[in-house]
Amino acid sequence: MSNYIKEVNKQKSLDKNEYNRVQEYVKNERAKIDIDLSEQKKAQSNLTKTLNHYNQKVFSYNNLSREINTLVNQIETMTRSVKKINGRTFGLEETTLKTIYKDGKMTQEKSVKTNMDKIEIYSFDSLSQLKVVIAHEILHLVGIPHIEESGALMNPLLQKSQIERLYLTKDDIENFRSNF
Structure with a gap:
């Protein structure tokens, strides 16, 4: 343009x-x-x-x-x-309340009886680990509860020391005496 x-x-x-x-x-x-x-x-x-x-x-x-x-x-x-669960014991837990009179006062005593009759093993990486899981669950079958002591067989977490050498610690033995 x-x-x-x-x-x-x-x-x-x-x-x-x-x-x-x-x-x-x-x-x-x-x-x-x-x-x-x-x-x-x-x-x-x-x-x-x-x-x-x-x-x-x-x-x-x-x-x-x-x-x-x-x-x-x-x-x-x-x-x-989350805790890895390797095994579990199943059964019934029966709680009994007992009323007693002591020194003129009414008190209630509570007792818990467990009747475990089934074990399920979910996982294991070795024969040693399987032995620890089975021993732990068998103790549950006879009524022994968990304890929070490190290294104890009845600790809810699988302990490396138990896998390396399966044994009852002093705390496990005391737990067994007080619950069996």
């Missing part, structure tokens, strides 16, 4: 037909520019919509990632507190 206009401007006077042609040319060029501008605005609008759509997806994915990370942290926390 600018080359044509420059050439026309070099001429000092234009006749009416030439003037009308220039006006028509400018009108046509403006119409083309308006069409191009309209198409560019539509393209920009479509790009903006697409960008907004992708931004929404990114936002959603980021939220999902945060939720997943939170769940992973919760699972890791729960996993740290």
Whole structure:
């Protein structure tokens, strides 16, 4: 457009037909520019919509990632507190309340009797570990409860020292004496 206009401007006077042609040319060029501008605005609008759509997806994915990370942290926390169960003893526990009068006062004595009659072994990694699990569960069968002493056979957690060498600790023997 600018080359044509420059050439026309070099001429000092234009006749009416030439003037009308220039006006028509400018009108046509403006119409083309308006069409191009309209198409560019539509393209920009479509790009903006697409960008907004992708931004929404990114936002959603980021939220999902945060939720997943939170769940992973919760699972890791729960996993740290879960004890691996290698075996279990089943049976009945019978609680008896006995009312007695002592020094003119009424008191109640509670006694708990367990009658275990079934052992289930869930997992073991070696024959030594199986022996420890079976010994532990057999002691439950005869009514011996857990104790929290480290290294004891009746500790609820499988002890490495017990796997290496199966034995009753002093605490296990005292537990056995007081409960059998």
